[in-house]
Amino acid sequence: MRKRSIISAVLAAVVAPVCAGVVALTMTPSAAVADSGPYPAGYETSTGLPNHTIYRPGTLPSEKLPIYVWGNGGCSANGLSQQNFLREIASYGFLVIASGNPNGSGSTTSQMLTQSIDWAVAENSRQGSKYYGRLDTGKIAAGGFSCGGLEAYAVSNDSRITTTTIFSSGLLNDSDDYQLRRLTKPIAYFIGGPSDIAYQNALDDWGKLPAGLPAFMGNLNVGHGGTYGQTNGGEFGRVAVLYLKWRLKGDTTAGANFVGANCGLCNTQWQVQQKNLTLDGGTPSPTPTVSPSPSPSPSPSPTPSNGGPRACSATYSVQDQWAGGFVAAVNVTAAGTAIDGWRVALTLPAGATITSLWNGVNSGTGGTVTVTNQSYNGRLSAGQSTGFGFQANGTGAGATVTCTAG
Structure with missing residues (x-):
């Protein structure tokens, strides 16, 4: 308070x-x-x-x-x-x-x-x-x-x-x-x-x-x-x-x-x-907190391996929802080998539009939005995770995500 x-x-x-x-x-x-x-x-x-x-x-x-x-x-x-x-x-x-x-x-x-x-x-x-x-x-x-x-x-x-x-x-x-x-x-x-x-x-x-x-x-x-x-x-x-x-x-x-x-x-x-601190794209530092953030409501959306040596997966969760808007997070994880970049196809619920997005670069704001990595969070070692977040108008529940490794 x-x-x-x-x-x-x-x-x-x-x-x-x-x-x-x-x-x-x-x-x-x-x-x-x-x-x-x-x-x-x-x-x-x-x-x-x-x-x-x-x-x-x-x-x-x-x-x-x-x-x-x-x-x-x-x-x-x-x-x-x-x-x-x-x-x-x-x-x-x-x-x-x-x-x-x-x-x-x-x-x-x-x-x-x-x-x-x-x-x-x-x-x-x-x-x-x-x-x-x-x-x-x-x-x-x-x-x-x-x-x-x-x-x-x-x-x-x-x-x-x-x-x-x-x-x-x-x-x-x-x-x-x-x-x-x-x-x-x-x-x-x-x-x-x-x-x-x-x-x-x-x-x-x-x-x-x-x-x-x-x-x-x-x-x-x-x-x-x-x-x-x-x-x-x-x-x-x-x-x-x-x-x-x-x-x-x-x-x-x-x-x-x-x-x-x-x-x-x-x-x-x-x-x-x-x-979420890194030096030159290194492994994110530990994230201790004094007071916990609101509990996320995960809505995982598995991603196919794409059949190649490089693959990634993505999960989506709503962090905060209020009348008319929400904040959501997408977690991106490299599969069994290192990747040099990632691209997430984010399909938003009907009527939802992104108003701001961080730790990624988005193309579009509604419907199916493509989000690619920033320069500092694209290179991931095997099993390493990063992510991006965004604020949007509308309701957050029901979005889906798929990830493609670069």
Whole structure:
């Protein structure tokens, strides 16, 4: 059950603003304590993106910068609210855009995260911009702390976002769970442990994530305030850099901190949970949960072996059904030999139409839909399983699936 009354009080408490200042298109010197990354960073503002604070390396590196858009704690419009944390991330070669002016006042909205993405994509294409051709617009992450985490949830279905990061936050009402059902890209939670006011809400969200969605949760027992104000953002800053290096730069050494029973954060002060995580198409990691997801209602549909050396099978189950819609999962298993890809023919019940699908690529939305693997889950060893999930309108019972190995 959600703890709306408690967490709302925290999320509504916006940090008292300092006198508003203006920083226009000039880098602000870093604080006395240097960032730990290879590119010393600062912040600036742009007249083309009012009410935002832009963190970037002081000297742009030759490599393209992935983009990270951020919602502040308390939905504060002070873009310096988590300055140490965000500047640390930028120092590792990221363009980080926080909602709100430096030392700004008032509150932010989720639309400001979308504005950040729009601006960055446009600047990357604008001749004469310092960012012209310097940004990796195919690698964009959204994140936020506390109330800012709710803003990140709100924009997580933007097709340009490749991963979402939720810091000390969780949905306030069960009526908002549709935001979980529409998730299609990897998500990570970094929570302040049982003393964090958002802890129960985050666990509730974790238990309701779509089947097959790659997800990580780390709990560090520091409470709701996290470590953002510490030097270089403290421990939250360190793990945020590792996660973004993995998801936005393809750094599998950094990714090893999150994947597998012996991950870098496992057996440390972090309490770790994992779902459907792989490195380079490897075997999915164990999936422990704190609170179980709703029991699936399996409707297995065996698949013929296809008579060849490579074969696969698929099973279908309804994860959640409500008036007018449902969430379902399809599990794909390689037969006696390894496969390099798979294709599932999914025949939906009459009147059902897919509205979103994750961990697969679909052709069509109604009737018989063909779903093929993503780049990261097509190669399976003998007996290994993966899967995809989807949300649809209509009733989920009665669908059938058949699998063909690639």
